[in-house]
Amino acid sequence: MDVQAYLRRIGIEGESSPNLDFLTRLQQRHMFTVPFENLDVMNKTEITLDPDSMFAKIVHNRRGGFCYELNGLFYRLLQELGYEAELLSGRVAADDHTYGPEFDHMLILVRLDQDYVVDVGFGDSVRSPLPMSGEEVSDVSGTYRIRKNRTVFSFKNFWGING
Template sequence: MNVSAYLRRIGLSAVDHPDRQFLSRLQENHLLHIPFENLDISLHRPIRLSLPPVYEKVVERGRGGFCYELNGLFHWLLRECGFHTTLISARVREADGSFGPEFDHLAVLVLLETPYVVDVGFGDCCRHPLPLTGDEVEDISGRYRVASKTDGEGYALQKKTEGHWVTEYRFTTLPYELQAFTSMCQHHQTSPASTFTQKKMCTIATDDGRITLTQDFLTITRDGKKQKHPVTSDRQFHDELLRYFGIKL
């Protein structure tokens, strides 16, 4: 695995000082260049939690992935760039307001002057590091913060929605190795209850919004305005996938 090639994949040319500014640039560039997608799952191609094949897929073949792949690989890059980081487990909020099990989602904790949570594997989420202090961070996708849970057990990553703070996922700062996520990674590839097995999807951040492709629609968001176009065939899906994401399956 090669740091320079990874940096080129996300539009950067060199390693900088491991501070918040460089961390923010790494995170945003990653989101602008590497899509969040579940295409291998829809094709029944097994995803192994091993960094070399993930690196080959994402960096060398120009693909994307889901949280275990993208945040696992990003964690490696951050360490190679001189950051002190750990992998953390998160429980994602379900549609009914409940939360998934432990290891439902993988994110990265970066230890600078204060700890920050960074995430390049959650789809439409904050594009910059979020401090655990509760300070708000705003970007084109919305306003975010990390709040301490009232029960004293961990934190909640929240997004302001219609004037209210809504929790996206809960997490603690306990450090884990990548292999601790193996069982839930397998679950999300195979279980009918997982959102990742229900429909194919590919989404990427853009400077002015986001582009999302599913088997049903192509949605282009620019400056908060959405244009939704029906996808009516597999051929159209593959054409749009190549056109907007540069991916040929």
């Protein structure tokens, strides 16, 4: 992966050490410059989730993508920058408080001083890492927290948009 090309795509010059401040900056810049889009899904265009295809689409062709593409490529960027990260399956909450199927969404777990959920693939959602501690995080899109629900962690936006 051409890390510098990716960083230029999201408007970041140079690199920094893997810490929470830089992770927050990466997430914010990505969300401000790379759109969530599902045009290929709607047009029934074949989507290839291999890293080279995602990189060409998002970085070289300056397009967006859906969660598997955006979070998949962002995960690889984080790894290249030295972050300890893993991909997670997500289930999207519906208005009736039920959840979609497993693997309905993809997001990223990043391990720093504590664990954080990072998600650049859900459109208008939280723009900074969410601590797994249950601490609330507020930004222009709402107030978020991750809370433990039995043995499963749930991701909830308190302003009525679940993701």
